[in-house]
Amino acid sequence: MSAEGPHLAVIGAGPAGLAAALAAAGRGVRVTVVDSAAAVGGQFYRQPSAGLGARRPEALHHQWRTWRRLREGLDQYIAAGRVGHLADHHVWCVERKERTPEGFTVHALLGPEQEKPAVVHADAVLLATGGYEKVLPFPGWTLPGVVTAGGAQAMLKGGLAVPGRTAVVAGTGPLLLPVATGLAAAGVTVAALVESADPKALVRRAGALAGRPDKLAEGAGYARELLRRRVRTLVRHTVVETHGTDRLAAVTVAALDAAGRVRPGTERSIPCDTLAVGHGMLPHTDLAETLGCRITGPNVHVDEEQRTDVPGVWAAGETTGIGGAALALAEGHIAGRSAAARLWGRDPDPREWAAAAKSRAALREFFAALDSVYAPPAHWTEQVTDGTVVCRCEEVTAGAVRAAVGELGAGDVRTVKLLTRAGMGWCQGRVCGPAVAGIAGCPESVARRPFARPVPLGVLAQVTDQAADQAADTEVAPDQ
Amino acid sequence: MNPLELAEAEPGPAFTVTLDGREIDALPGQTVAAALWAAGVTSWRTTRGEGRPRGIFCGIGVCFDCLVTVNDRPNQRACLVPVRPGDSIRTQEGTGHER
Amino acid sequence: MVGAACALYAARTGLGVAVVDRGPVAGGTTGAGEGNLLVSDKEPGPELELALLSNRLWTELAAEPGLGPAFEYEAKGGLVVASTPDGLSALEDFAAGQRAAGVTAETIAAHQLADLEPYLAPGLAGGVYYPQDAQVMPTLAAAHLVRASGARLLTGRTVTEVLRAAAGTVRGVRTDRGDIHAPAVVNAAGTWGGELATLAGVGLPVLPRRGFVLVTEPLPPLVRHKVYAADYVADVASDSAALQTSPVVEGTAAGPVLIGASRERVGFDRSFSLPVVRALAAGATRLFPFLERVRAMRTYIGFRPYMPDHLPAIGPDPRVPGLFHACGHEGAGIGLATGTGQLIAQMLGGKTPDLDLMPFRPDRFEECEAYEGDTA
Numbered sequence: 001m002s003a004e005g006p007h008l009a010v011i012g013a014g015p016a017g018l019a020a021a022l023a024a025a026g027r028g029v030r031v032t033v034v035d036s037a038a039a040v041g042g043q044f045y046r047q048p049s050a051g052l053g054a055r056r057p058e059a060l061h062h063q064w065r066t067w068r069r070l071r072e073g074l075d076q077y078i079a080a081g082r083v084g085h086l087a088d089h090h091v092w093c094v095e096r097k098e099r100t101p102e103g104f105t106v107h108a109l110l111g112p113e114q115e116k117p118a119v120v121h122a123d124a125v126l127l128a129t130g131g132y133e134k135v136l137p138f139p140g141w142t143l144p145g146v147v148t149a150g151g152a153q154a155m156l157k158g159g160l161a162v163p164g165r166t167a168v169v170a171g172t173g174p175l176l177l178p179v180a181t182g183l184a185a186a187g188v189t190v191a192a193l194v195e196s197a198d199p200k201a202l203v204r205r206a207g208a209l210a211g212r213p214d215k216l217a218e219g220a221g222y223a224r225e226l227l228r229r230r231v232r233t234l235v236r237h238t239v240v241e242t243h244g245t246d247r248l249a250a251v252t253v254a255a256l257d258a259a260g261r262v263r264p265g266t267e268r269s270i271p272c273d274t275l276a277v278g279h280g281m282l283p284h285t286d287l288a289e290t291l292g293c294r295i296t297g298p299n300v301h302v303d304e305e306q307r308t309d310v311p312g313v314w315a316a317g318e319t320t321g322i323g324g325a326a327l328a329l330a331e332g333h334i335a336g337r338s339a340a341a342r343l344w345g346r347d348p349d350p351r352e353w354a355a356a357a358k359s360r361a362a363l364r365e366f367f368a369a370l371d372s373v374y375a376p377p378a379h380w381t382e383q384v385t386d387g388t389v390v391c392r393c394e395e396v397t398a399g400a401v402r403a404a405v406g407e408l409g410a411g412d413v414r415t416v417k418l419l420t421r422a423g424m425g426w427c428q429g430r431v432c433g434p435a436v437a438g439i440a441g442c443p444e445s446v447a448r449r450p451f452a453r454p455v456p457l458g459v460l461a462q463v464t465d466q467a468a469d470q471a472a473d474t475e476v477a478p479d480q
Numbered sequence: 481m482n483p484l485e486l487a488e489a490e491p492g493p494a495f496t497v498t499l500d501g502r503e504i505d506a507l508p509g510q511t512v513a514a515a516l517w518a519a520g521v522t523s524w525r526t527t528r529g530e531g532r533p534r535g536i537f538c539g540i541g542v543c544f545d546c547l548v549t550v551n552d553r554p555n556q557r558a559c560l561v562p563v564r565p566g567d568s569i570r571t572q573e574g575t576g577h578e579r
Numbered sequence: 580m581v582g583a584a585c586a587l588y589a590a591r592t593g594l595g596v597a598v599v600d601r602g603p604v605a606g607g608t609t610g611a612g613e614g615n616l617l618v619s620d621k622e623p624g625p626e627l628e629l630a631l632l633s634n635r636l637w638t639e640l641a642a643e644p645g646l647g648p649a650f651e652y653e654a655k656g657g658l659v660v661a662s663t664p665d666g667l668s669a670l671e672d673f674a675a676g677q678r679a680a681g682v683t684a685e686t687i688a689a690h691q692l693a694d695l696e697p698y699l700a701p702g703l704a705g706g707v708y709y710p711q712d713a714q715v716m717p718t719l720a721a722a723h724l725v726r727a728s729g730a731r732l733l734t735g736r737t738v739t740e741v742l743r744a745a746a747g748t749v750r751g752v753r754t755d756r757g758d759i760h761a762p763a764v765v766n767a768a769g770t771w772g773g774e775l776a777t778l779a780g781v782g783l784p785v786l787p788r789r790g791f792v793l794v795t796e797p798l799p800p801l802v803r804h805k806v807y808a809a810d811y812v813a814d815v816a817s818d819s820a821a822l823q824t825s826p827v828v829e830g831t832a833a834g835p836v837l838i839g840a841s842r843e844r845v846g847f848d849r850s851f852s853l854p855v856v857r858a859l860a861a862g863a864t865r866l867f868p869f870l871e872r873v874r875a876m877r878t879y880i881g882f883r884p885y886m887p888d889h890l891p892a893i894g895p896d897p898r899v900p901g902l903f904h905a906c907g908h909e910g911a912g913i914g915l916a917t918g919t920g921q922l923i924a925q926m927l928g929g930k931t932p933d934l935d936l937m938p939f940r941p942d943r944f945e946e947c948e949a950y951e952g953d954t955a
Contacts, residue, residue: 056488428877
């Protein structure tokens with residue numbers, strides 16, 4: 001710890017990271033928020049790029065007031081020099097150094113080209129790295145015009161751009177609703193919202209839902225908007241394939257039976273130039289895994305204070321379990337307070353964050369209920385033909401994955417990967433991981449990615465800490 | 481209604497970039513991907529195995545499907561890289577490094 | 580890999596074979612290997628003889644219908660470069676000895692290096708080209724050799740005991756999922772071969788020597804051969820426990836360039852080490868400056884099965900009749916697998932092996948009981 005007091009590096013400037021930064025800075029800790037985007041907000045509060053001059057960005061958003069509070073709080077701390085915001089910093093590794101006075105070195109690449117290095121030293125780190133969308137494969141999912149639901153939303157929120165004129169929004173999960181309404185509001189004809197689950201099942205989970213009437217009202221609001229915009233909603237339906245040669249022209253959807261199988265004879269074609277598809281969310285856990293943090297299932301494991309099992313490392317938001325922006329805010333707040341107390345050498349008093357803890361408990365229960373309802377069709381792999389590309393980067397087909405298991409003796413995802421190259425490409429299996437595991441019939445395992453992003457060898461080779469410090473000093477501009 | 485109208489956007493003056501030599505209008509603040517979408521282009525890479533077209537998929541920098549060559553620099557993620565006046569954008573084939 | 584090769588050659592002599600692994604195919608060091616089939620890094624002696632035999636057998640296997648392409652066999656050749664005139668003359672002396680032992684080695688003058696590797700750094704003193712060096716994709720090689728052998732493949736089964744008759748003779752193995760009876764047991768457990776030997780009541784000092792491999796984004800064939808610096812050979816032969824890195828760079832059929840090689844004796848520690856991968860990157864970019872702008876996509880760890888005298892244990896264990904060892908090949912297990920498999924098959928069949936196995940005797944460490952290695 002330096003003379004200026006303890007220093008906390010927060011990785012990620014979404015709801016969790018910002019809530020954590022505000023909570024820690026409010027308790028006298030110097031905070032540096034390190035984020036890959038050009039502006040704070042993360043995925044949920046992604047803002048239109050400044051150059052676009054949007055005067056009414058709130059038209060694309062929900063919970064705008066919460067955002068304004070976060071943004072104003074952050075601006076005040078930045079102006080006071082208590083929080084630093086490093087934009088366009090793509091963190092590829094957090095290194096724990098046990099023998100140095102400051103315990104952690106955050107290694108980043110300066111964006112958007114990600115060719116030049118920067119480092120941040122800190123006494124503690126708080127991982128708020130968020131999540132990304134899971135998409136399971138189906139024949140034709142690699143055709144241009146097929147995008148993730150979250151991707152369509154990100155392009156709309158950040159770039160004020162839409163992929164086409166007529167869209168089908170499909171898959172499963174609560175994200176599909178805002179994506180469909182957002183695209184419709186932006187002038188896209190949403191030909192259908194295709195949801196494989198039956199959201200009516202949520203009613204049977206009334207206990208968990210009762211705790212968050214606000215979330216139910218949010219859902220009802222989307223439903224009203226879909227109705228108003230005449231978006232046809234098909235529940236217990238799935239997209240079975242796409243049509244088109246070099247660009248999407250139509251999708252075939254079909255009804256699902258009670259067991260989650262496609263009901264023969266129910267197929268119908270819907271013309272569209274865009275398919276926005278998603279099957280839930282996955283957390284980003286690479287930085288935590290490389291630090292040696294315990295990962296439980298797909299999530300970074302944290303205690304009641306949002307501490308990981310590695311001393312000096314906290315985690316909050318989607319990285320500790322998918323649960324949405326409100327949960328991320330609660331977790332970030334608790335993590336920031338805990339980190340501040342412990343960095344000043346005292347045990348925190350959980351009563352300080354009792355309200356956030358209560359909210360966290362209710363929201364976790366709520367999302368557990370959602371999770372049990374919104375699930376991909378139980379037999380989705382049956383629709384994946386042998387010729388379907390599963391690993392988009394390396395163009396590995398489902399047939400090759402099946403052959404690795406059936407003919408070459410692979411019994412786990414790592415061996416499937418080694419035998420087929422599925423998951424060895426640019427995205428390092430982030431996209432195809434669940435698909436490969438499902439098709440191979442193996443349990444998913446936690447992927448090890450010591451480089452959370454591709455790193456130029458020249459950066460790896462030449463960056464001594466000293467050189468990187470200089471790079472950080474000279475090339476990092478504070479947030480405006 | 482289009483997205484710019486919805487957000488009451490008043491972007492700076494449009495400028496020109498090229499895609500494979502063809503001129504395309506772009507707005508300040510757009511990513512390469514947003515500019516190409518606005519121009520009706522949805523693919524700007526062919527895969528190194530089967531030569532299949534690809535464009536935006538995840539839209540947030542995770543999937544690397546949208547790789548493109550910008551000003552002779554290969555493997556840039558179109559969803560992350562802002563478009564700048566005069567950019568020469570090229571459809572990327574193979575690994576992007578073929579000489 | 581060694582187990583797969585033993586299975587193949589044993590099955591081809593007419594023996595019934597079962598391959599037992601506690602993990603999947605190639606789940607240990609094989610899956611973390613680069614797939615080098617090298618003669619270039621070996622000094623004259625028993626290991627080089629084994630390498631030359633193995634090299635010939637790999638060539639034969641690769642020519643069998645379907646096999647070569649299935650495991651991405653490439654007879655690409657190796658290029659060893661020296662940065663200084665002194666280094667080059669040491670390298671040439673080394674190559675002269677290898678030539679006498681049957682290795683093809685061509686001296687390459689500084690100005691000829693670019694013909695072989697156009698993107699190599701300028702200013703190198705020269706090198707030696709080894710056309711016999713080749714490469715396979717190791718996981719595919721192991722899987723396809725097992726499949727070609729027709730052996731019974733029992734993965735996900737852990738050997739818990741080596742079964743022995745009253746006279747001490749081996750009669751099979753006990754696994755967590757039942758017994759497998761056989762008059763001969765081949766210990767091809769690689770880095771974990773010492774543990775298996777212990778189950779049979781004998782000592783075999785196989786220890787892990789950790790290595791990192793860096794993998795780049797896919798590239799066109801810009802690196803044509805396996806290229807490494809002359810100091811690699813000294814590192815391989817070294818007994819130091821401390822970190823050593825020497826640049827080893829090669830392209831792959833799939834596109835990415837693989838960068839090695841680090842050596843550390845740190846037990847089975849799987850944690851990531853940024854200093855090690857930095858050293859690898861620095862070495863590789865010194866050899867190939869264009870790599871500076873190429874991205875590393877991932878890095879992974881393997882544990883080479885290291886024995887104190889850098890030679891594998893191959894052959895029958897006189898202490899336990901019916902037990903054969905085929906492990907401890909350090910970083911050369913893929914390359915030496917075929918020869919090892921052939922020798923084991925010859926001995927299982929009671930034939931005279933192609934090579935003198937005295938240097939590989941599994942019980943050769945008995946006399947030096949004071950041996951103290953690092954432990955896992």
